[in-house]
Amino acid sequence: MENVGIFTAAARLVERDLKVIFRHVSEALNPLVFFVVVATLFPLATSPDAALLRDMAPGVVWVAALLSSTLALDSLFKADMDDGTMEQLALSPQPLAWLLLAKIVTHWVVSGLPLVLIAPLVARGFFLPTEAILPMMLALALGTPTLSLIGAVGAALTAGVRRGGALLSLLVLPLSLPTMIFGARATDLAGLGEDPSGPLYLLAALLFLTLSLAPLAAAAAIRISLD
Amino acid sequence: MWKAFVRWFHRMASPPHFYAAASRWTPWFFWSAIIVIAICAYGGLVLAPADYQQGDGFRIIYAHVPSAWMSLFIYVNMAISAAIGLIWRIKLAHAVAASCAPIGASFTFLALATGSIWGKPMWGTWWVWDARLTSELILLFLYIGYMALRSAMEEPSRADRASAVLAIVGVVNVPIIHYSVVWWNTLHQGPTVSKIGEPSITWAMLWPMLGMMVGFMLFFGAILLTRVRGEVLARERNSKWIKEVAVS
Numbered sequence: 001m002e003n004v005g006i007f008t009a010a011a012r013l014v015e016r017d018l019k020v021i022f023r024h025v026s027e028a029l030n031p032l033v034f035f036v037v038v039a040t041l042f043p044l045a046t047s048p049d050a051a052l053l054r055d056m057a058p059g060v061v062w063v064a065a066l067l068s069s070t071l072a073l074d075s076l077f078k079a080d081m082d083d084g085t086m087e088q089l090a091l092s093p094q095p096l097a098w099l100l101l102a103k104i105v106t107h108w109v110v111s112g113l114p115l116v117l118i119a120p121l122v123a124r125g126f127f128l129p130t131e132a133i134l135p136m137m138l139a140l141a142l143g144t145p146t147l148s149l150i151g152a153v154g155a156a157l158t159a160g161v162r163r164g165g166a167l168l169s170l171l172v173l174p175l176s177l178p179t180m181i182f183g184a185r186a187t188d189l190a191g192l193g194e195d196p197s198g199p200l201y202l203l204a205a206l207l208f209l210t211l212s213l214a215p216l217a218a219a220a221a222i223r224i225s226l227d
Numbered sequence: 228m229w230k231a232f233v234r235w236f237h238r239m240a241s242p243p244h245f246y247a248a249a250s251r252w253t254p255w256f257f258w259s260a261i262i263v264i265a266i267c268a269y270g271g272l273v274l275a276p277a278d279y280q281q282g283d284g285f286r287i288i289y290a291h292v293p294s295a296w297m298s299l300f301i302y303v304n305m306a307i308s309a310a311i312g313l314i315w316r317i318k319l320a321h322a323v324a325a326s327c328a329p330i331g332a333s334f335t336f337l338a339l340a341t342g343s344i345w346g347k348p349m350w351g352t353w354w355v356w357d358a359r360l361t362s363e364l365i366l367l368f369l370y371i372g373y374m375a376l377r378s379a380m381e382e383p384s385r386a387d388r389a390s391a392v393l394a395i396v397g398v399v400n401v402p403i404i405h406y407s408v409v410w411w412n413t414l415h416q417g418p419t420v421s422k423i424g425e426p427s428i429t430w431a432m433l434w435p436m437l438g439m440m441v442g443f444m445l446f447f448g449a450i451l452l453t454r455v456r457g458e459v460l461a462r463e464r465n466s467k468w469i470k471e472v473a474v475s
Contacts, residue, residue: 153396157389161379170375171393174368175400178407185411206403217396224388 009094010102017106020079031072032114038064039122050127057126058187061136062143062180064122065115069144070169070176072111073151076103077159081225086159090226097219104152104215105145112144128191135190135200142203143183149207149214150175156221179206240317242459243468249452256452260445267442271435278432284348289435291341293443294334295359298366299401301331301447305373306398309391319455321387322462324394325377326454330447332370338363358409365404369397383462 004012021028042060043053080086080103089099119140120133128136154172158164186199238244271289278285305327312320342360343353354360376393380386463469 153392157376157393158379160385160389164379167372167375167379170368171372174365174372174404175396177365178400178403181407181411202407213399217392221389221392224385224392227385 003093006094006098009092010098013089013099013102014106017103018110021106021110027075028110029114031068031111032118034071035064035068035115036118036122038067039125043126053126054128054191057123057128058136058184058191060126061119061122061140061187062184065119065140065144065183066147066173066176066180068115069112069147069151070172072107073148073155073168073172074165076107076152076155077222078155081159086222087226090223095219096222097215100152100156100218100222101211101215104148104218107152108145108148112148115144116140128187129193131193132187132190135196136187139183139186139196139200139203142200142207143179146179146203146207146210147176149210150179152218153214153221156218156225159222160225179203182206240319242319242463242466243472245319246456246459246472249456253449253452253456256445256449260442260449263438263442263445267435267438271432271439275432275435276429281349284345287341287345289439291338291345292436293439294341295338295363296440297443297447298331298335298338298363300444301327301334302366302369302394302401303398305331306394309394313388313391313395318387318462319459321391322455322458323451324391325387326451326458328370328374328377330450330454332367332374334443334447335363335367335370339367358411361411362405362408365408366401369401373397 039060042056046052046056077086080089090096092099116137119137123133123136151168151172154168154175157171158168161167182199182202186196186203189196189199239248268289272286275286277283305324308320308327309324311317312324339360342363346355346357346360347353373390373393377386377390380389460469
């Protein structure tokens with residue numbers, strides 16, 4: 001077997017994952033559609049009143065993003081666990097945590113990044129002021145990778161469990177609360193015309209914390225799920 | 228000294244030895260818990276003066292504060308045992324972690340229930356989205372998640388290690404969750420107990436509370452030892468020493 005460096009290995013893994021994802025594009029789009037549909041539920045369940053919707057907008061965007069990211073997690077490791085790819089990754093000379101990080105980043109690019117891009121559309125539907133749009137996108141760009149990283153630990157823990165979907169949400173949602181609180185608060189402050197940089201810094205801090213620790217926890221969990 | 232401790236620790240990690248020792252200790256923990264709780268309940272409910280604002284209603288803190296404190300203490304305790312089990316592969320440590328979860332969840336529930344009963348006369352409603360009640364509720368979710376993950380895995384050794392990872396991830400997150408919720412809502416009355424150096428409540432009110440904490444700890448010890456014994460019996464049901472214990 002040829003000996004490749006960690007960056008080459010990660011690049012090949014990203015390439016392979018993207019290939020697999022683009023062969024089932026409709027599946028990859030499901031979380032995005034889910035995000036928009038969940039956001040649509042709120043005006044229908046409450047009222048189309050513009051003032052009410054404007055107050056709710058940051059919360060709705062973040063709850064929808066949290067649910068959609070949790071929904072997308074189920075497929076993160078499942079297929080690789082089932083067909084034995086994960087065992088090969090665990091046996092490879094490159095650190096498993098690093099390879100999982102590559103998988104998580106790919107997963108975020110496909111399921112998290114589209115949310116960041118479509119969120120302005122949803123926010124306009126909720127009459128969020130124009131000057132809040134950019135801070136909201138920034139908050140989502142910092143927050144959704146954190147959600148994917150925390151979620152990856154949950155997905156790794158439940159990878160060996162049959163019908164782990166509801167269990168996964170139960171494990172991941174309480175751990176994701178701080179991200180949601182800071183993200184919604186940043187959007188809220190921007191909507192009120194105030195400076196959102198405080199919660200944005202906190203979101204960035206959470207991102208770096210999870211970026212450094214979550215892949216290690218996920219790798220430990222995957223190794224437990226494998227034997 | 229240290230060597231003696233290590234030897235003691237290793238001996239305790241062996242299930243038959245632990246089982247015998249736990250059987251001896253349980254009544255001591257149990258009866259001292261009963262005595263301490265009874266004395267402090269008398270001190271708190273009868274001897275302590277009524278609060279000048281809250282009247283006799285404040286007396287529920289003698290159950291509320293110790294249970295809220297225990298709920299966090301047990302979570303940390305669970306995570307430490309789980310980490311010991313994961314790192315040194317001590318099965319008994321996993322049994323301790325597994326036994327902690329339902330006790331911790333019960334204390335969390337008790338803290339929520341007493342907080343809500345206390346809230347009714349003080350705030351006028353059974354529930355407010357106050358920072359401490361909310362983080363206690365999230366702690367309950369964390370306990371439930373831990374227990375759900377355990378029960379979802381059939382193989383005990385895998386359940387042990389997977390739930391250990393979850394407990395460690397959870398214990399890293401607990402302070403973050405707590406401070407984010409406090410930051411989200413700073414509505415509650417300020418902390419009155421943590422200021423040990425300059426207590427803002429009188430000694431007559433304070434000592435029953437501190438005593439109650441000791442009593443609750445002893446009670447936790449008694450329940451934990453009993454549960455771990457049950458857990459050890461279930462896990463070692465195929466080994467020889469169990470037969471000897473069961474027959475004698």
